[in-house]
Amino acid sequence: MENMVNIYLYGKKYEVPSNLTIINAMEYAGYQLVRGVGCRCGFCGACATIYRIKGQQELKTCLACQTKVEDNMYIATLPFFPLVKQPYDIKKVKPTEQIMMQLYPEIYACIGCNACTKSCTQELNVMQYIAYAQRGEFEKCAEESFDCVMCGVCSSRCPAGITHPQVGLLARRLTGKYLAPETEHLLARVAEIEAGDCQAALQDIMKKTAEELKEMYNNRDFEK
Amino acid sequence: MYTNEMLESIKKVEATRPARLEAVLAGNHPRRMTAEEKDQVLLENHPDHIKSQFAELVIGPNKGEKVPLELAEILQANPRVKSADIDLTKIDYDVDVLIIGGGGAGSAAAIMAHENGANVMIVTKLRHGDANTMMAEGGIQAADKPNDSPAQHYLDVMGGGHFKNIPELVYKLVNDAPVCIKWLNDLGVMFDKEADGTMVTTHGGGT
Ligand code: SF4
Ligand code: SF4
Ligand code: FES
Numbered sequence: 444m445e446n447m448v449n450i451y452l453y454g455k456k457y458e459v460p461s462n463l464t465i466i467n468a469m470e471y472a473g474y475q476l477v478r479g480v481g482c483r484c485g486f487c488g489a490c491a492t493i494y495r496i497k498g499q500q501e502l503k504t505c506l507a508c509q510t511k512v513e514d515n516m517y518i519a520t521l522p523f524f525p526l527v528k529q530p531y532d533i534k535k536v537k538p539t540e541q542i543m544m545q546l547y548p549e550i551y552a553c554i555g556c557n558a559c560t561k562s563c564t565q566e567l568n569v570m571q572y573i574a575y576a577q578r579g580e581f582e583k584c585a586e587e588s589f590d591c592v593m594c595g596v597c598s599s600r601c602p603a604g605i606t607h608p609q610v611g612l613l614a615r616r617l618t619g620k621y622l623a624p625e626t627e628h629l630l631a632r633v634a635e636i637e638a639g640d641c642q643a644a645l646q647d648i649m650k651k652t653a654e655e656l657k658e659m660y661n662n663r664d665f666e667k
Numbered sequence: 668m669y670t671n672e673m674l675e676s677i678k679k680v681e682a683t684r685p686a687r688l689e690a691v692l693a694g695n696h697p698r699r700m701t702a703e704e705k706d707q708v709l710l711e712n713h714p715d716h717i718k719s720q721f722a723e724l725v726i727g728p729n730k731g732e733k734v735p736l737e738l739a740e741i742l743q744a745n746p747r748v749k750s751a752d753i754d755l756t757k758i759d760y761d762v763d764v765l766i767i768g769g770g771g772a773g774s775a776a777a778i779m780a781h782e783n784g785a786n787v788m789i790v791t792k793l794r795h796g797d798a799n800t801m802m803a804e805g806g807i808q809a810a811d812k813p814n815d816s817p818a819q820h821y822l823d824v825m826g827g828g829h830f831k832n833i834p835e836l837v838y839k840l841v842n843d844a845p846v847c848i849k850w851l852n853d854l855g856v857m858f859d860k861e862a863d864g865t866m867v868t869t870h871g872g873g874t
Binding site: 479484489511523533589592616618619620623626628629630631632636644645648653659 | 864
């Protein structure tokens, strides 16, 4: 017999195997999950969940697909955190400090409490990436926030009302478009394609039979 | 966060790791599997190849084709909505293009359609972007380097598809791929690049 623990889903008690994640435990208990779960492997950020362990004070947040159940866990899920996202046209914005001031001015009201960092489900240094955004250091902000899964847990903890994941996303897009070095070989290939220079070889290989292609494929060079 | 069962399994891998590492350091790389060996492993282990995991569709345009059991169950299930309950005299949303799914493909389609003047709506189960594209951060294929070419990419795709692909679609894929990478780059997608802008090449499983 597996080890069982008691958990409370929306206040109702269930006995579930102790090695299950919160998501799996809910399904074990008979819930059919439609909202609030996506990838089940800690990447999409859709499963942000709130819980508290009986006898403790602290209300904790986690990704339900990445967190094992514990004995006497009170669990409440929510479909998503309704965070704000400011609209902008990436072709019109520029990677200057003013852009954060315009779109997400609340980042300048950060009081340095570090609640965001402490709550981050990906153990990112959230307060630090917000500090980089304040200073217009978008490449640093992009690197520091790169693994953010947009779960919104940090924002639910922030006394300044900051939407951290959206600030990080803006910094990453500014970095990708304006600050990262231009890729010459990509531009060259696109120019070749547009000039029709890749056509002859493509038309040629398209005429090959499956047998001929198989022969070529099994003897192809591998890039190391 | 691993369960006890997983920890046991990890120990087994760890126990043999030094020996394998030593072999590799001495220059003895594991040999590439032959095409037949690969097929055998797939046949025995991969759900897409295990015959009992498939059912034949009995209705619809794909009638007679074999699909995974779960898919057959969904495709042949009774619909959740009753057509009698649908009143087309009262339309809540009237759009030119309805896109089902808000991942990379759906979003790209929406942007393109919108730029071309269409009134677009995306429907998606979770938030915009909570989709497979978010998880596929390991790489994206396009022949964008001098030692590569769309024709080479064509061969790789055909091989990967067991030479069953529709050539015209593969042509479209490989010929447009570098253009799409540039499009994504210009939209602000952060690709892994060297300091001089060269794209970092990574090798996917089985390639
Ligand atoms: S930074 Fe915030 S939104 Fe991003 S992963 Fe951490 S807690 Fe989630
Ligand atoms: S939770 Fe908000 S106020 Fe506190 S450090 Fe993080 S960003 Fe600043
Ligand atoms: S379901 Fe995607 S992160 Fe949990």
